[in-house]
Amino acid sequence: MADRTIVREIEAKTLATRVPTSDDSFWYRTDFSINVYRGCQHRCIYCDSRSACYGIDRFDEEVLVKRNAVELLEEELARKRKKGVIGTGSMSDPYMPLERSLGMTRRCLDVIYRYGFGVHVHTKSDLVVRDAELLGKIHRVNGHAVVAMTVTTTDDELAAKLEPRAPVPSQRFAALRSLASAGVETWVTLMPVLPFIEDSEEEILQIVRASSDAGVHGILPFLGVTMRNRQRAYFYAQLDRMFPGVRLQYARAFGECYVCKVPEHDRLLAALRSACHDAGMKTNPARPPGPDAGGVQLPLL
Numbered sequence: 001m002a003d004r005t006i007v008r009e010i011e012a013k014t015l016a017t018r019v020p021t022s023d024d025s026f027w028y029r030t031d032f033s034i035n036v037y038r039g040c041q042h043r044c045i046y047c048d049s050r051s052a053c054y055g056i057d058r059f060d061e062e063v064l065v066k067r068n069a070v071e072l073l074e075e076e077l078a079r080k081r082k083k084g085v086i087g088t089g090s091m092s093d094p095y096m097p098l099e100r101s102l103g104m105t106r107r108c109l110d111v112i113y114r115y116g117f118g119v120h121v122h123t124k125s126d127l128v129v130r131d132a133e134l135l136g137k138i139h140r141v142n143g144h145a146v147v148a149m150t151v152t153t154t155d156d157e158l159a160a161k162l163e164p165r166a167p168v169p170s171q172r173f174a175a176l177r178s179l180a181s182a183g184v185e186t187w188v189t190l191m192p193v194l195p196f197i198e199d200s201e202e203e204i205l206q207i208v209r210a211s212s213d214a215g216v217h218g219i220l221p222f223l224g225v226t227m228r229n230r231q232r233a234y235f236y237a238q239l240d241r242m243f244p245g246v247r248l249q250y251a252r253a254f255g256e257c258y259v260c261k262v263p264e265h266d267r268l269l270a271a272l273r274s275a276c277h278d279a280g281m282k283t284n285p286a287r288p289p290g291p292d293a294g295g296v297q298l299p300l301l
């Protein structure tokens with residue numbers, strides 16, 4: 001499938017937004033969030049960023065590049081009196097194919113390093129390995145560099161249907177191994193787990209084994225998927241195209257629900273937690289020591 005993404009440059013007014021504090025969030029803790037791109041080339045069929053509430057009308061046709069992102073980040077970090085952790089990857093993948101030639105994420109990492117901040121990268125791409133050395137340096141010197149790789153299945157063929165332009169899981173696990181060797185803390189974000197497609201115990205435990213083999217610190221799980229306006233319609237159309245009959249199962253099980261957990265959620269989560277515990281991996285990303293913005297925490301993807 002040819003990539004017909006339209007790439008457009010825009011001028012951004014701000015880049016780093018403060019992440020609100022939330023003590024009950026299960027999510028990774030960061031202090032600020034940045035996105036140098038708007039839109040994403042990976043085209044995951046379940047992507048929440050397609051939801052109408054975000055107002056990204058041409059999500060599947062266009063990627064906007066914030067051409068002044070690096071300069072903006074430098075100005076903003078220079079003004080901050082307290083250090084903190086910068087998260088990236090919440091609304092678009094910072095290592096989508098465009099990044100290979102543009103290097104915007106790489107240049108932002110360099111700014112983050114020079115200003116003494118920590119970083120939390122969320123991605124599905126092995127392109128992140130290109131920056132392993134710099135990430136390792138941020139971890140050693142600034143105290144916090146985490147790469148969280150999203151994995152929803154170990155099955156490369158299935159992933160090619162669900163996440164058609166992202167590197168396949170075997171490439172992502174290889175990247176995790178390289179990052180761990182470079183001294184970067186790595187996690188697997190296990191979400192979504194698509195009901196009736198990815199929710200077998202065998203598959204979930206296979207992800208735990210592959211993560212353990214790749215030397216990751218932990219797995220952050222959400223066994224289910226979220227659905228809301230516009231994104232649900234796109235997702236259902238893709239189910240009809242590739243998994244005939246499954247949309248009907250969704251409609252019967254979830255109706256108009258936003259949070260759609262897999263059947264047998266509690267049993268599967270217990271099995272996953274137990275397997276992670278046995279393998280010495282965490283399932284809760286408590287924040288390690290490092291740059292601190294003074295009590296501000298928690299982002300959300």
Ligand code: SF4
Nearest residue numbers: 040042043044047092
């Ligand atoms: S990589 Fe993330 S942001 Fe990009 S399409 Fe997939 S889910 Fe959406």
